[in-house]
Every structure is written in structure tokens, then in C-alpha cells.
Amino acid sequence: MSHNRNATLLLLCVVFLSWRLSHGGKILVIPLEGSHWVNMDIMIKALHSEGHSVDVIRTNQSWYILDGFPHYETITVPVVEAFNHDFIQPVLKKIINIERGEESFLTFASLQVEMFDAMFNMHRIISKMATSMLKDEDFMDMLRERQYDLVFTDPAWGAGILLAHALKLPLVYNVRWLTSGEGHLAITPSPLSYIPMTGSGLSDKMTFIQRLQNFFFYLLWQFQDTVFTNPQYQAVCDEIFGPEVKYRELLQGADIWLMRADFVFEFPRPTMPNIIYIGGFQCKPAKQLPADLEEFVQSSGEHGVILMSLGTFVTELPADVTNEIASTFAKLPQKVIWKHKGDKPANLGNNTLLVDWMPQNDLLGHPKIKLFVAHGGTNGVQEAIYHGVPVVGLPVFFDQYDNLLRLAARGAAKILSLATVDKDDIFLNAIQEVLIEPSYRMNMQRLSRLHKDTPMKPLDSALFWIEYVMRHKGAAHLRTESYKLPWYSYYSVDVVLFLTGALLLVLLTASMLLRCLCITVRKNKAKRD
Structure with a gap:
């Protein structure tokens, strides 16, 4: 049976x-x-x-x-x-x-x-x-x-x-x-x-x-x-x-x-x-991290973890920039997971883990993640919104600055240029501001709630x-x-020109008729005189 x-x-x-x-x-x-x-x-x-x-x-x-x-x-x-x-x-x-x-x-x-x-x-x-x-x-x-x-x-x-x-x-x-x-x-x-x-x-x-x-x-x-x-x-x-x-x-x-x-x-x-x-x-609830990553994340204690990735295209930055970034991370109490290829920065802190690849969506969804240092690509920005993680942006090219600008305009991100990363602790101050000021996380979490409150999942x-x-x-x-449509039809330029011409024609005709009437009246008056 x-x-x-x-x-x-x-x-x-x-x-x-x-x-x-x-x-x-x-x-x-x-x-x-x-x-x-x-x-x-x-x-x-x-x-x-x-x-x-x-x-x-x-x-x-x-x-x-x-x-x-x-x-x-x-x-x-x-x-x-x-x-x-x-x-x-x-x-x-x-x-x-x-x-x-x-x-x-x-x-x-x-x-x-x-x-x-x-x-x-x-x-x-x-x-x-x-x-x-x-x-x-x-x-x-x-x-x-x-x-x-x-x-x-x-x-x-x-x-x-x-x-x-x-x-x-x-x-x-x-x-x-x-x-x-x-x-x-x-x-x-x-x-x-x-x-x-x-x-x-x-x-x-x-x-x-x-x-x-x-x-x-x-x-x-x-x-x-x-x-x-x-x-x-x-x-x-x-x-x-x-x-x-x-x-x-x-x-x-x-x-x-x-x-x-x-x-x-x-x-x-x-x-x-x-x-x-x-x-x-492409966003989805976070899955469990691999054991080694989970252990590193948990070791951060109450300070939490900063995630850094500059996306698919930017695999490595100039050495002096990466050294300054590494030096900045070393000054922080948080642990850092940094997607980085190329030579290891000379002044890399003990709190920073370099990886060739990382499960970005799963990391962003982990409760220990406090901040995302990102280049502003559409995928990363939307994953940050989905999981409610505030952003410090380092845009490089194309639409990245504009993507980050949309977060900054809503109080959920701070934007820096690559030219300022190695100057006067600007990078360090930006990270500390976003970590300490609660409005960044609150605003991003509000965006997350709005994004998820839809009758149908985007996929x-x-x-x-x-x-x-x-x-x-x-x-x-x-x-x-x-x-x-040709541009002049799309913007109704031909219609405006036609109506303008018709109006001018009516005004011209009325003016000529009025002029003729005035001439006739003057002639009749002259005859009577």
C-alpha cells in the first residue's frame, strides 16, 4: 500500500x-x-x-x-x-x-x-x-x-x-x-x-x-x-x-x-x-552567516560592526587612500569587515577583517551592523534601505553620488569625496557622526519600514x-x-505658433477695419465741412 x-x-x-x-x-x-x-x-x-x-x-x-x-x-x-x-x-x-x-x-x-x-x-x-x-x-x-x-x-x-x-x-x-x-x-x-x-x-x-x-x-x-x-x-x-x-x-x-x-x-x-x-x-531577509564571519561579528560586543564595500567595479583604491582608510578604522572601537583586493594596507588595525567576497545582504541584515561605508551603487543602497543601515558614502562615478544624495536628503547618509578621505580626519569625523547621531539610523529605519510596506513584493x-x-x-x-511625435508637436510649438498667428491675423484685420472706418469717418466729416 x-x-x-x-x-x-x-x-x-x-x-x-x-x-x-x-x-x-x-x-x-x-x-x-x-x-x-x-x-x-x-x-x-x-x-x-x-x-x-x-x-x-x-x-x-x-x-x-x-x-x-x-x-x-x-x-x-x-x-x-x-x-x-x-x-x-x-x-x-x-x-x-x-x-x-x-x-x-x-x-x-x-x-x-x-x-x-x-x-x-x-x-x-x-x-x-x-x-x-x-x-x-x-x-x-x-x-x-x-x-x-x-x-x-x-x-x-x-x-x-x-x-x-x-x-x-x-x-x-x-x-x-x-x-x-x-x-x-x-x-x-x-x-x-x-x-x-x-x-x-x-x-x-x-x-x-x-x-x-x-x-x-x-x-x-x-x-x-x-x-x-x-x-x-x-x-x-x-x-x-x-x-x-x-x-x-x-x-x-x-x-x-x-x-x-x-x-x-x-x-x-x-x-x-x-x-x-x-x-x-534583490533584497531579502538575512540568512545565517558563515561560522567564521559570525564569530568575528559577535566579537565586536556592544560596539558593533562597520561594513565597507565599494562594489563590483572598484576592487582597489590607490595605496595612500587605502592606508588612510585602514588608519581611520584602526582608531574606532567597532570591528570592521572590508571587501578589499590588492595589497594589504601597512597600518591595518587588529579590528579590521579584509575579505575578497562577503555575503553583503546577510551582513547588512545582522543586528550587529551599525554602519555601511559604500560607493553608492544602486544594489548596495537599496540593500541598506531594506535593512535600515545608515551610510557613509564614497561615490566614484556614474550615478553613485546621485544615489547617495537621495539618502542624504532624507537624513540617512553622509557623503564624502575621495579627495577628502585623507585630509584632516574628515573620514573619521563622518563615521563618528553617523554612528553617534541617532537620527541617521532612525531615518534609515523609517525608509526601511516604508519600503517594505507594500501590497506586493517587488520581485x-x-x-x-x-x-x-x-x-x-x-x-x-x-x-x-x-x-x-516630432519635438515641435510634443511641446505643442506648432499649435502655439498657429494660435499666435491666428490671433495676430484677427488683430491685424481688426486694426485694418478700424483704420478704414476712421478714414471713412474723416472723409464724411470733411465733406460736411
Whole structure:
């Protein structure tokens, strides 16, 4: 009897699994490397657990995207150049050296030139990769034969956008950045009077001078997109699809935008019905730490632990900076866990543990963690919010300063520049201020409560909308067509000019009639006289 019952249960399990697999979708993923892959991988695992089949396109020089995992299969594209560790590290070293210089217009200009050059080269590499894929008929036929339900991509690269158009498939974004800049700017109304541009260092409350500054940064982003980025992808469109296909329209035409932000983090702003906010979707309750880490954390006693990580890209800082950081940590009563690669600082204190890797989410969720010293990447900032840990920020590049600014504006973080870390105990004073002043932790814990108080978990929301697009073969009814309008129609310049012209015509006609009437009256008066 027991044997029959077990056999029946096994049969039911097989039937259930077969049903799930048969009803699961087929998804083609074109991700970004580095930290962007870390959160995309979490999404892919969740899709796989729901019975969906996922194929991931990567290069043969992939940095993070590895083969041999059960939740996805890889499709490897051979390339000569790739966006990987070898590409990013020289760029980072230059940026760090520039940022450590004296603040001046020359420093700012040098930083912008370096960033423009890096972005141009990154998109040049991706454009070549996209062209290679699209011109390979065997490769494209293979993709078509697999009959995918949708393309899921991070649009900070343009390859996935071009592939979705070529395959005529619905398109879903895992997005915070586009090839043209911050994601909202492409499809939502974004008044510059209270929507701060990335890099401006501004909040949503601006003076007149700050609004001028904000407008300047808007022009800077437009210049980068118009001169350095869009032409490269448009050249691919011209060669593969024809000049009538505009890359900017393909970029703006995604069905669903899964935005890696929420309004606990982001400043309030207009949005659109096909933007779904999934900020913090990668966060989860902390798991138990490995025994060695747990022992180190517990040894901190009542003082607790400081966590330091500068993310995926920044693996090591200049030696004098790391020595100053190590010296500062050595003066503190807290224990420190520092994710650090490279040479061991000469003055490392006994209270500091250097690690190549750490379970950041699990550490941030540990009750002994008092402070997070972070670079301001989106993943780390959202994990800090989720677990209610205040931050001392050391931003390096891209959107990191702006991410930290959003925490600082809410009283949950303090921001320093790399140029000030080794000067006059500024780093030490910042750490002590955030540790001692209770408002930082109270404000961050308030943000944590707000973030968690939602009717649906961000990851569940993301899964629902991906499956929604698969069920309905797209989401055109949620997608605005405004991006297809020329700028003069979007801003109603033609309407204003028409109405202005009509008004002038009416006034001119009335003036002429009045003049004629006056002339007639004078003539009649003259005759009577």
C-alpha cells in the first residue's frame, strides 16, 4: 500500500512539473555585465523557479556571466573586444586620479571627457557585437527557431533592443539606465524645474541658480547621446534595417519598464503606466552567516560592526587612500569587515577583517551592523534601505553620488569625496557622526519600514508583469506613442505658433477695419465741412 502511495505521489509530481514546464515561457535575456548582471541573475532564478526557460546571450570574454548553471543556458557570441574587467579598470584608475585632484573647472572638464570617452568606447563595442549577431544568418535563424515569447534586457546596452526588433518580439526592460541616460528621461515628462539631472548633485528643491545648473547638465546628457551614443546604434539600424528605422524609437518602444527604483528612494516625479517600480527586488531577509564571519561579528560586543564595500567595479583604491582608510578604522572601537583586493594596507588595525567576497545582504541584515561605508551603487543602497543601515558614502562615478544624495536628503547618509578621505580626519569625523547621531539610523529605519510596506513584493511584481507581457503578446495599450511625435508637436510649438498667428491675423484685420472706418469717418466729416 505504501509503495503504491509513493508511486502515485511521484506520478502527480511528474505531471505537475510537466504542466508547469509546458505552460512556462521561453525568454531571451541580453544582460549587462558587472553589478547589473548580479540583479539580473536574481530575476532569472525567479523566472526559472516559475517554470520558464531562459537563454542568456553573453560574449566569449564574459566577465560575470558563467556557464553551467541550471537556471539558464548560455548562448555565446564570439567578439574581439568586450566590456569586462580589462576594459573598466583603466577607466576607473583615471577617474579616481581626476577626482582626487583639486576641485576646479579643469577637473570637471577632464572628468567629463574621460566619461564621454569611456561611454563612446563601450557603446562602440556593443554596436559591433550587435552588428555581428544581426548579420549572422545562421545565428538569427537559430534564435527564431527557438520561438521565444519575449526579449528581456538591460537597456544600458543597445544590443537587446536591436535583437528584439529583428526577432519581432515583445520587449521588457530591467532598467535604471538607458544608452541615452537615466531611464525616466526617455518616456516620462521630466520638468527640469524639479527633476534633477544625474551628475548635477541637486535634489528636487532648486534655487534659480541651481535650475540653471540643472539645465546645463541636461544639455550635457543630450550632447553625449546625440554625438557619442545614438549615432553608433543608428548606424547599426541603417545597415541592418534601413534608415527608416530609428534607434531612438526602438529604445522608447519597450512594452514594460521594470524600474530599479521606488519612491522611498527616488524623488517624486511624473511616470507612465508601463513603468513598474521594483526597487529593492534583490533584497531579502538575512540568512545565517558563515561560522567564521559570525564569530568575528559577535566579537565586536556592544560596539558593533562597520561594513565597507565599494562594489563590483572598484576592487582597489590607490595605496595612500587605502592606508588612510585602514588608519581611520584602526582608531574606532567597532570591528570592521572590508571587501578589499590588492595589497594589504601597512597600518591595518587588529579590528579590521579584509575579505575578497562577503555575503553583503546577510551582513547588512545582522543586528550587529551599525554602519555601511559604500560607493553608492544602486544594489548596495537599496540593500541598506531594506535593512535600515545608515551610510557613509564614497561615490566614484556614474550615478553613485546621485544615489547617495537621495539618502542624504532624507537624513540617512553622509557623503564624502575621495579627495577628502585623507585630509584632516574628515573620514573619521563622518563615521563618528553617523554612528553617534541617532537620527541617521532612525531615518534609515523609517525608509526601511516604508519600503517594505507594500501590497506586493517587488520581485513578485516583476514576475507578474513579465508573464503579463507573455500572456498578451505585448502591452501596447500601456505604451505611450508620444515618442513618435516630432519635438515641435510634443511641446505643442506648432499649435502655439498657429494660435499666435491666428490671433495676430484677427488683430491685424481688426486694426485694418478700424483704420478704414476712421478714414471713412474723416472723409464724411470733411465733406460736411
